[in-house]
Amino acid sequence: MDIAALASLAADLGTEARRTNQRRLLVLHGDRDACFDAAFTAVESADIADEETTLLSTREGFRFERHRPKHAKRLLGTTREAVILDAFAEFSPDVVGQSVGAVDGGGLYVLLAPPLDEWPDRRDDFDESLAVPPFGLDDVSGRFRTRLVETLRTHPGVAIVGVGDDAADGDADDAADDSAADGTAADIERDGLTGDDAPPAEPGPSVPDAAAFPAVAYESCLTRDQSRALSSLERLRTGTPEQAEAVVVEADRGRGKSSAAGLAAANLALDGRDVLVTAPSFGGAAALFERARALLDDLDASLAVDEERRIEVGASADEPSVDPTGRGRIRYLPPAEAAEAAGDADVAIADEAAALPVRLLADLLAAPAAAFVTTVHGYEGAGRGFSVRFRDRLDESDRRVTDVRMDDPIRYARGDPVEGWAFRALMLDARPPVDEAVADADPETVDYRALDGDDLLADEHLLSEAFGLLVLAHYRTEPDDLARLLDAPNLSVRALTHEGHVVSVALLAREGGLDAATREAMYDGERVRGNMLPDVLTSQLRDPEAAAPTGLRVMRIATHHAVRSRGLGSRLLREIERETGDDVDYLGTGFGATPGLLDFWAENGYRTVHLATTRNAASGEHSALMMAPTSDDGRALARRHARWFRERIGAVLSDALRDLDPDVVRAALATCDADGEAVVDVSEYEWRLTVAAAYGPGLADAAPRPFRQLALAHLLDQEADLSARAERLLVRKVLQAREWERVAEGLDYVSTAECMRSLGRALQPLVDRYGDEAAFAERDRYE
Template identity: 60%
Template structure:
């Protein structure tokens, strides 16, 4: 069979089965691109897209996002230069049933070699020569093994494998129908393409009754379209529907379907700038997750598209809406439904909404069992998941085995790789195919695990950072970005420490325990193993993450101390990030100590400026985790003012700076303890400088007068613990006068 005959056979087979086929054109780049053009020419006027880094030819791979939510008869991806697993994950879903995905690759035996290394993974001081080829070698193995994948050697002009599967002709989807007693318009159900989609739309009708509806599906099942039909139906009835997603592009299909339905119903009043307006006052509008979290303008319902790509804290905010739909991908490159289930289902069940579930299984654009989808799931581990619960549920941390998971071990054992990567995916709300490539190929990463009977019970991913040459540190200090050195970058460029990039450290990117054994010591035991193994080789361990009180306490228990709190919120999570360090050498201790001091000095005034909306419990946690034993420096006069406010008729306004300094001293003191409300009061009033009424209302005091008295009482143990002779004399004055 010639390559031209193969293309014709693949296309005919794909059309007959309503499936897709993958054509790999391996060899010299120019020959591969010419062969791709010939392959497209053999098709009947295809709607095709070429993605390549070549100037003036096709579309740049960086613009692959534009294919999301669209379909093509063929997509050609040039893998020779700038190949990205993320781009591959995005373009696969753009090929329609009967179409071809064409990969133009280097010779398959050479592709894993250093000449084609992904330079993005060459984190300084490493170079591209240090990047391994394990991910590309594994990818090549899947191309040579999976049904529906053809391989052509364009240099030799021969077919290595034809990829033909001799499938049965395509079966028709079960036709959708309008349910009896449907509340949404019949036109909405007429717009559904499968019975699955109509069932999901029927479940979404419960938004009218204040339910929380969860719609789960793999990509290409029409879940966003169903959400759009529901949003349009609600808008047609005069309701205000707020839609949010990690980015507008994720929810574009929701708006397309909502606008189309309103047009069919004759109720489309207008569409502009991420808003669809219906006659009668209803509308469908988009806001980012951070903007939407406060539920502005009191929407009647919220639709969260790609919900698994958002963190739990952000998802939880939407439970305050009158009705909410969480539309989520089960296996996807931005977030997984499995992670959504493990991390968020308990919060959802504990809420006040009745929970309604719907799942779409039938693909819309191609037949079930499509071999290209099966290949993509395997090659990119989109369906990776942790070990089965029963395999680790009764394990204890003391009985687990600490072991290294190097790339050779992971690629040699598919089950081990799937369990480890599945657990890493659950540890973060957004996991991409590039994370798999980075795990297998990046020279600065180390993966460690606790295993139980050979199954992964906990996993940690560490990134080596620092050890930078003086010239690179100077560049960083002057504003240059240095790839893969997040902690040295922040400490150098933002916090102005020219020496921060000299010590070598390990940043803990992720640490996760199986959900069946969480909070049983596995995470701490795994970190202990990492510290014991690497302490002699590095100066510090560090971590940066979206700060919550629980996470701060976890890291503090494991010896990490706060050195920074970001002054802007993460756009997706809405959280402020904390950076914490654990020293492993004198150089590491010096780094932690100087940045710890600077952190405490910044926070004294920063909490009333950029961090004036930081959650008081987060503020308490990050300050206490700075682990300082302070000696507040107040003048005798300031001590008398504070003592008088605590024990007598003194006023806070007479010396607010003194109250602020003493609040900082207490909150940073590892032995300082007041009850939670008293410490929140120390944050909200002296440190964040909120007005008395706001503080009283937010903390549950019946009046501003009671709030003022409570602040004075909160300072009594502080005066007794830290006060000088002047403070003691003032205290006795009021106690003796009774």
């Protein structure tokens, strides 16, 4: 078929896209060079200007704006008439998720791919990233691309054209003659035309009666939904410690929720409020800041901008305010820092809130007014995780909560087929079963299933339920995770089902079992993908043999929210151990440590071997590593790391972990299981100092070492009868060496003196439990 037919089709696609204010997807597959030539023909034929086109490719030298596919995130928040994605190299699902939303209504998304029948069997740089040692590239499957190709061939609004020397229909010589002038043959397999008419216009924005924000703010809105969201955000003006406010704005991507938050932030700052903004990264909040600054310019407000991350209203650009007392400001802080600073702000705004951990979101409630702006489905979102995991806590608070949902797209009309295709292809709307379907599930009614990639590929319903639950198990899930689930040779899925529905699911990663050369490279600091526990134990904790045993790490585990606390997660872990225990040396896990999670894993036989000394930048937590050995080699590995953990943790708690939550310390130490009881090495003189502080006039500050020995021994062995508050006191004062005044205030003692007396009382049962004859003789003097 003549390449002119492709030009005609592209023109028709562009015409229909503009008429409906929707997008169309054009797939060009075959020879790479021919695909590029065809893409340029298509964009030109669709009457799209070069300056409105972006190319994502590893190749250089083209006339369009170009980024490498791995830099596609730069398109988030931008608008283009056409995006061309070269999927021959560096292709990943994330690239699609990051780039497809940049195409404006009336535009084209152009995908260049190898021949579709062959594509699932080809391997590229992304597949290389899935080949986790000891697995190789040949072990990576092509299930994700098999499913992707099926969605391209069946979804409305997707045109497919084969291009290259062998793409034409009919007689090869005739095809060559037809296309000789253009050098490319084109076979139109699907035209992608829907025949739709322009949808009815959506209602425009409006200015509410008695609006507190100025009319120009509402006139800046692009949809009725956006103006309604802005009106709801006015409630942030009235938040006080006595009557705190919270506004939740939920929308799919491209609805203008961040812009609405930016308009609200500008007005709040103009009123003198200190507005604290956070997001998983500053890039996620860039649209908010851009819209706020634009509105302030429209209002002729004097302002100073510091590297786009801080806007001070009422300050001049030449003399920005250092102390903005009496002046409003909008400032960005990373999630962990924002959680600590929220109590000092007037308003806290979390953009892309579903991608933040629940603990950090809860900490933002220290501000008298807080807004949570989040994507329900889409690249930045985490499905229903926000509503399931955080909303209960928000609803139980004493805040007045206002909900607003935005449905009207801004960049394109409703019913856009490219949006529908992206949701389906990337499973952006994957969700667990409805509550009613699993309401009666308990450990006795469920079936245990090992789900391999073929099972998931063959059953779209099963894949959606399993992936939907895994989305809820983590504060950040991206489209790449779907490809890993289907294709990565080191990953596997286990599930509990109730009447065919997934109620609990675990994602497992096979680790370790590495050869001597790889272990040596790891010991020398080389990162080995997909081997989290062996990597930490080898490179950070200096165990050259840690990567020799084979382990199975529970990457994520989730139970349906409607049937939690029924023992289903524990049942799933028991079944995993029963099935895999003879095949691996240990089961392991790593997670942001909280007391509840540490207790859960301990109840299921896992024991602490490490606490990270730095906080995870996204979660704000210190990670804990835990193991449950299943063989002699696994037990030897776990024992020595538990022993080393006991030996080093005392010094770390007074240094890098000095600010760690004492309840996390208590739970982590209580779940460390080394051979034998903790050793208390205290001299006769040190016993006199210790006993004097416990029973007499001595001071714990006089000689910290013996007190730390006793505190660690108790927290590790849990044999003395101490209250939780007394154990927190041991952690804060004795192990973390915090100042008396801060300890007394943090633990709610009426005075520093009472706090000091309480420490003496807490030491008494420890002296009684671990003391020797010298200690008891000294004790008898005071008794």
